[in-house]
Amino acid sequence: MTQPDDERPDDESWGDLTAEPREVDYLETVAGGRPAMWAVPKRGAADRVLLCIHGGGFVSGSICTHRKMFGHLAKAAGARALLVGYRLLSEGGAYPAPVDDVAATYRWLLDEGIAAGHVAFAGDSAGGWLAVTVQLRARDGGLPLPAAAMLLSPAVDMEVTGSRSIPTGTRTPSSAGKSCAASSADSLASPPTRVIRWSTRCRPT
Numbered sequence: 218m219t220q221p222d223d224e225r226p227d228d229e230s231w232g233d234l235t236a237e238p239r240e241v242d243y244l245e246t247v248a249g250g251r252p253a254m255w256a257v258p259k260r261g262a263a264d265r266v267l268l269c270i271h272g273g274g275f276v277s278g279s280i281c282t283h284r285k286m287f288g289h290l291a292k293a294a295g296a297r298a299l300l301v302g303y304r305l306l307s308e309g310g311a312y313p314a315p316v317d318d319v320a321a322t323y324r325w326l327l328d329e330g331i332a333a334g335h336v337a338f339a340g341d342s343a344g345g346w347l348a349v350t351v352q353l354r355a356r357d358g359g360l361p362l363p364a365a366a367m368l369l370s371p372a373v374d375m376e377v378t379g380s381r382s383i384p385t386g387t388r389t390p391s392s393a394g395k396s397c398a399a400s401s402a403d404s405l406a407s408p409p410t411r412v413i414r415w416s417t418r419c420r421p422t
Contacts, residue, residue, distance in 0.1 A: 231282035238288040245280075249321030252302035254280040258292040265296035265335045266326060268363070270319055270351075272342025272372070276306050283341075290339060290367075298339075299326065303347070315343075319351045324360065333361035345371025 240259040247253060256269075267290060271283040280300040291298035303318035304310030310318075326336060340348035345368040352362055 231278070232285050235285040235289070237285055238292050241288040241292055243284060243288070248299060248301060249318070249323075249325035251304075251318045251322055252280065253322065254284060254300045254302075256284065256288040256291045256298040256300065258288075258295065258297075261291065261295050261297055263297065264331065265294070266331050266337075267291055267294060267296055267298040267367075268319075268323060268326065268336055268338050269298050269300045270303070270338065270340035270344035270347045271300065272340065272344045272369075273305070274372075275310060275315065275343050278305075278343075286341075287339065294337075296337075315347055316350050316354055319347050320354045320358075323351060323355060323363075327360065334364045336363040338363050338366040339369070340367075340371065341369035342372050345369055346373055346375065349373065 238258075242255075242257045242259070244255040244257065245252070246255060267287070269283065269287040269290070271278040271280065271287075273279075273282070280302045283300060287298045287300055299322070301319055301322040303315040305315075323336070327333060338348040338352065340346070348366050348368060349371065352366065355362055
Protein backbone atom coordinates (compact mmCIF):
# COMPACT_ATOMS: atom_id res chain seq x y z
CA MET A 218 0.00 0.00 0.00
CA THR A 219 1.05 3.61 -0.51
CA GLN A 220 -0.03 6.93 0.79
CA PRO A 221 -1.77 9.19 -1.80
CA ASP A 222 0.79 10.83 -4.10
CA ASP A 223 3.60 8.95 -2.39
CA GLU A 224 5.41 5.97 -3.87
CA ARG A 225 6.94 4.89 -0.59
CA PRO A 226 5.40 1.88 1.21
CA ASP A 227 2.78 2.76 3.80
CA ASP A 228 4.38 0.77 6.61
CA GLU A 229 1.84 1.90 9.16
CA SER A 230 -0.90 -0.13 7.43
CA TRP A 231 0.87 -3.41 8.29
CA GLY A 232 -0.75 -3.41 11.69
CA ASP A 233 -4.23 -3.38 10.14
CA LEU A 234 -3.85 -7.12 9.58
CA THR A 235 -3.59 -7.81 13.31
CA ALA A 236 -6.19 -7.35 16.04
CA GLU A 237 -5.30 -5.14 18.97
CA PRO A 238 -4.24 -7.28 21.94
CA ARG A 239 -6.24 -6.50 25.04
CA GLU A 240 -4.67 -5.57 28.36
CA VAL A 241 -1.31 -4.61 26.85
CA ASP A 242 0.17 -1.16 27.46
CA TYR A 243 2.81 0.50 25.27
CA LEU A 244 5.55 2.91 26.22
CA GLU A 245 8.01 4.44 23.77
CA THR A 246 11.54 4.80 25.07
CA VAL A 247 15.20 4.81 24.04
CA ALA A 248 17.27 1.66 24.57
CA GLY A 249 20.93 1.40 23.68
CA GLY A 250 20.69 4.71 21.85
CA ARG A 251 17.89 3.49 19.56
CA PRO A 252 14.13 4.17 19.50
CA ALA A 253 12.32 1.36 21.25
CA MET A 254 8.92 0.46 22.62
CA TRP A 255 7.84 -1.55 25.63
CA ALA A 256 4.80 -3.79 25.27
CA VAL A 257 3.69 -4.54 28.83
CA PRO A 258 0.90 -7.06 29.40
CA LYS A 259 -1.07 -6.71 32.59
CA ARG A 260 -0.03 -9.34 35.13
CA GLY A 261 3.14 -10.04 33.13
CA ALA A 262 6.45 -10.80 34.83
CA ALA A 263 8.53 -7.63 35.19
CA ASP A 264 11.85 -9.49 35.25
CA ARG A 265 11.30 -11.44 31.99
CA VAL A 266 11.87 -9.69 28.67
CA LEU A 267 11.33 -10.58 25.03
CA LEU A 268 13.74 -8.60 22.86
CA CYS A 269 11.71 -8.25 19.67
CA ILE A 270 13.27 -7.49 16.29
CA HIS A 271 10.98 -6.63 13.39
CA GLY A 272 11.38 -7.85 9.83
CA GLY A 273 11.04 -5.96 6.58
CA GLY A 274 14.03 -6.92 4.47
CA PHE A 275 16.18 -4.17 6.06
CA VAL A 276 14.26 -1.61 4.00
CA SER A 277 10.93 -1.34 5.83
CA GLY A 278 9.15 -2.23 9.03
CA SER A 279 9.38 -0.52 12.41
CA ILE A 280 8.48 -0.86 16.06
CA CYS A 281 5.05 0.49 15.06
CA THR A 282 4.31 -1.96 12.25
CA HIS A 283 5.04 -4.92 14.52
CA ARG A 284 3.63 -3.45 17.73
CA LYS A 285 0.46 -5.54 17.85
CA MET A 286 2.13 -8.78 16.74
CA PHE A 287 4.76 -8.58 19.46
CA GLY A 288 2.11 -7.34 21.90
CA HIS A 289 0.22 -10.59 21.37
CA LEU A 290 3.45 -12.53 21.88
CA ALA A 291 4.22 -10.67 25.11
CA LYS A 292 0.72 -11.35 26.43
CA ALA A 293 0.94 -15.06 25.57
CA ALA A 294 4.37 -15.33 27.20
CA GLY A 295 3.38 -13.33 30.27
CA ALA A 296 6.46 -11.14 29.94
CA ARG A 297 7.37 -7.63 28.85
CA ALA A 298 8.49 -7.16 25.26
CA LEU A 299 11.03 -4.58 24.13
CA LEU A 300 10.76 -3.74 20.44
CA VAL A 301 13.95 -2.25 19.04
CA GLY A 302 14.12 0.14 16.09
CA TYR A 303 17.36 -0.64 14.27
CA ARG A 304 18.64 1.43 11.35
CA LEU A 305 17.21 0.60 7.93
CA LEU A 306 19.09 0.99 4.66
CA SER A 307 17.52 4.39 4.05
CA GLU A 308 18.94 5.50 7.39
CA GLY A 309 22.48 4.32 6.68
CA GLY A 310 21.72 0.87 8.03
CA ALA A 311 24.03 -1.25 5.87
CA TYR A 312 25.80 -4.10 7.65
CA PRO A 313 26.89 -4.07 10.43
CA ALA A 314 24.71 -1.15 11.59
CA PRO A 315 21.56 -3.23 12.34
CA VAL A 316 23.64 -5.77 14.26
CA ASP A 317 25.32 -2.95 16.20
CA ASP A 318 21.94 -1.45 17.10
CA VAL A 319 20.33 -4.67 18.33
CA ALA A 320 23.50 -5.71 20.16
CA ALA A 321 23.57 -2.32 21.91
CA THR A 322 19.96 -2.79 22.96
CA TYR A 323 20.71 -6.25 24.36
CA ARG A 324 23.67 -4.85 26.30
CA TRP A 325 21.40 -2.07 27.58
CA LEU A 326 18.97 -4.66 28.93
CA LEU A 327 21.78 -6.42 30.76
CA ASP A 328 23.04 -3.11 32.16
CA GLU A 329 19.50 -2.41 33.39
CA GLY A 330 19.75 -5.50 35.57
CA ILE A 331 17.81 -7.99 33.45
CA ALA A 332 19.53 -11.37 33.71
CA ALA A 333 20.50 -12.93 30.38
CA GLY A 334 18.67 -16.08 31.44
CA HIS A 335 15.48 -14.03 31.67
CA VAL A 336 15.76 -12.67 28.10
CA ALA A 337 14.51 -14.32 24.92
CA PHE A 338 15.01 -12.96 21.42
CA ALA A 339 12.12 -12.93 18.95
CA GLY A 340 12.34 -11.86 15.33
CA ASP A 341 10.64 -12.40 11.99
CA SER A 342 12.30 -12.48 8.55
CA ALA A 343 15.28 -10.09 8.67
CA GLY A 344 14.62 -9.76 12.39
CA GLY A 345 15.11 -13.51 12.73
CA TRP A 346 18.50 -13.20 11.03
CA LEU A 347 19.42 -10.41 13.43
CA ALA A 348 18.29 -12.50 16.40
CA VAL A 349 20.82 -15.16 15.46
CA THR A 350 23.63 -12.83 14.37
CA VAL A 351 23.43 -10.74 17.54
CA GLN A 352 23.79 -13.92 19.58
CA LEU A 353 26.96 -14.71 17.64
CA ARG A 354 28.18 -11.17 18.35
CA ALA A 355 27.37 -11.57 22.05
CA ARG A 356 29.15 -14.92 22.23
CA ASP A 357 32.26 -13.56 20.54
CA GLY A 358 32.21 -10.52 22.81
CA GLY A 359 31.98 -12.56 25.98
CA LEU A 360 28.43 -11.52 26.85
CA PRO A 361 26.06 -14.05 28.41
CA LEU A 362 23.60 -15.46 25.89
CA PRO A 363 19.82 -15.15 26.15
CA ALA A 364 17.80 -18.10 27.34
CA ALA A 365 16.05 -18.68 24.03
CA ALA A 366 15.27 -17.32 20.60
CA MET A 367 12.02 -17.51 18.65
CA LEU A 368 12.69 -17.24 14.91
CA LEU A 369 9.63 -16.57 12.74
CA SER A 370 10.40 -17.39 9.09
CA PRO A 371 13.97 -16.14 9.59
CA ALA A 372 15.93 -14.93 6.57
CA VAL A 373 18.93 -17.11 7.36
CA ASP A 374 19.79 -17.93 3.73
CA MET A 375 21.18 -14.53 2.77
CA GLU A 376 22.63 -15.90 -0.47
CA VAL A 377 19.16 -17.20 -1.49
CA THR A 378 20.62 -20.55 -2.54
CA GLY A 379 18.25 -22.83 -0.65
CA SER A 380 15.95 -25.08 -2.61
CA ARG A 381 12.86 -23.28 -1.26
CA SER A 382 13.98 -20.11 -3.02
CA ILE A 383 13.20 -21.83 -6.34
CA PRO A 384 9.57 -22.80 -7.08
CA THR A 385 8.91 -26.49 -7.66
CA GLY A 386 9.35 -27.51 -11.29
CA THR A 387 11.49 -24.52 -12.27
CA ARG A 388 15.20 -23.88 -12.56
CA THR A 389 15.28 -20.17 -11.81
CA PRO A 390 14.68 -18.25 -8.56
CA SER A 391 11.29 -16.64 -8.08
CA SER A 392 10.87 -12.88 -8.28
CA ALA A 393 10.50 -12.85 -4.51
CA GLY A 394 13.78 -14.74 -4.20
CA LYS A 395 15.51 -12.27 -6.50
CA SER A 396 14.13 -9.37 -4.50
CA CYS A 397 15.33 -10.98 -1.27
CA ALA A 398 18.78 -11.48 -2.75
CA ALA A 399 18.99 -7.85 -3.85
CA SER A 400 17.87 -6.58 -0.46
CA SER A 401 20.31 -8.87 1.32
CA ALA A 402 23.18 -7.79 -0.90
CA ASP A 403 22.42 -4.11 -0.28
CA SER A 404 22.17 -4.61 3.47
CA LEU A 405 25.16 -6.87 3.98
CA ALA A 406 27.53 -4.99 1.64
CA SER A 407 30.77 -6.76 2.64
CA PRO A 408 29.89 -9.03 5.58
CA PRO A 409 32.43 -11.25 7.34
CA THR A 410 32.85 -14.60 5.59
CA ARG A 411 31.78 -16.55 8.66
CA VAL A 412 28.34 -14.90 8.62
CA ILE A 413 27.78 -16.00 5.02
CA ARG A 414 29.04 -19.49 5.82
CA TRP A 415 26.72 -19.71 8.80
CA SER A 416 23.68 -18.74 6.76
CA THR A 417 24.62 -21.19 4.01
CA ARG A 418 24.93 -24.09 6.45
CA CYS A 419 21.54 -23.31 7.99
CA ARG A 420 19.59 -22.65 4.83
CA PRO A 421 16.28 -24.51 4.45
CA THR A 422 16.40 -27.86 2.65
